[in-house]
Amino acid sequence: MSTGTQVDFSPATAQALRRAGQLMRQTEQGDVHGLYEAARGALIHVADVDACYVGHYRGSNRLVIPYLYDRGKPGAPDVMSFGEFGLSHWLRTWGKTYTFAQDRGRLVHSGKSFGEDGDPRTVQDAIVAPLLEPDGSVSGMLAALSYTSRHFSQESVAVVEWLARQLRRAISRDAEDITDLDLVTTGSETALDRSADLVHAISDRLRRLQAKVDQSTSSLEGSSSAADVESVADQLRSISLLCGRFDTELALLATEPGAAAGPHAPLTGREAAVARLVVQEGLSNSEIASRLVISEKTVKTHLSHVFQKVGVSQRSELRYVASSTVLGLSEA
Structure with missing residues (x-):
């Protein structure tokens, strides 16, 4: 609006x-x-x-x-x-x-x-x-x-x-x-699995940053001209940019919905919306995707998060927890 x-x-x-x-x-x-x-x-x-x-x-x-x-x-x-x-x-x-x-x-x-x-x-x-x-x-x-x-x-x-x-x-x-490359939550995935994913993501970014630092150090050690110094300065500027980018990415990774989700963790707004469409209207994944203007793959991802958080393994079981505050739904 x-x-x-x-x-x-x-x-x-x-x-x-x-x-x-x-x-x-x-x-x-x-x-x-x-x-x-x-x-x-x-x-x-x-x-x-x-x-x-x-x-x-x-x-x-x-x-x-x-x-x-x-x-x-x-x-x-x-x-x-x-x-x-x-x-x-x-x-x-x-x-x-x-x-x-x-x-x-x-x-x-x-x-x-x-x-x-x-x-x-x-x-x-x-x-x-x-x-x-x-x-x-x-x-x-x-x-x-x-x-x-x-x-x-x-x-x-x-x-x-x-x-x-x-x-x-x-x-x-x-x-x-x-979505295809994302670490999609399954019903059996644990908070420990998510923590490991976060550690791997951080490790990958630190290795990339370390490679840049090593490159700059090598250039600095062998520098003997103004051109070499300027080259090192460019590399250091690129490291600064990488630090800013990684800072942003890690903040998002660490707070990603479901990053530390276990049973009974609160649903995100989109997860609750998907759950309501399943429970109250009985929509299929393709119908939910059309209603919310998202891909069917994304619907499946949201549902897998919902299943994990409310402790069920399939969509038909959602109806039995419809009155639970965890879903934010009222009984029909």
Whole structure:
């Protein structure tokens, strides 16, 4: 849901957004950090933001922020719990864009701290757009912040909303493409299996980083000219970029739905939606895929997570736990 005001982008803005969309489409599969970077580049170019971040909901009251930039510097990923009176809850409940002018910044000031002093009141203007799924649920947010009062225009609001839509689509595209390669949960998979997967992922990224460091060290030891020094500088810059990318990826991996799931772990919003369609309407996997505008493979993945979390082995058994709070369903 948008702010409801139609905005015609200026030629310069339209060109910047086309470029951002092109970068997102060209980003290597699985490079979520690259998608975030493309969105940030457009926000800086078009809206001159002081800070921006991307957040993804995990469970009923947690938000993981895998990507954050503040005054041109990357920030550390964060995982936050939120209550009923903050920005994260408001955005998830209403599914529409928040702007600073709505409440003079009350919601944004109640949340994460920004600026050199770490004071949330440093933010003097803000636009936070939801990442809306095809079924209308909110999976995350894209936030643009300014430390100058009344900095953003109506065009800025439309820009953030446009980028949020493109970002959500690109992330969903990657999720669909990776389904075959993903470590799909089965009914017999344990939390220990998931932990091992996470260890392997971290180990792989550290080995890649170590290889880069070793390459730079070798170049530095044999350097004797300005060209050699510049080559080492380039390698070090690439290491810095890798660190930023790995920081983002590990935050997402560690907080991935089901990463530490065991029996009776809470269902994600999408898992609950799939479960409701099975229990209440008796839909097949293909019918659920059509209803939620996702692939049939993704439906199977969600169902396998549901089976594990509620402790059943097949879809027919879901009906017998329909009244359980773990499914969030009421008895028919």
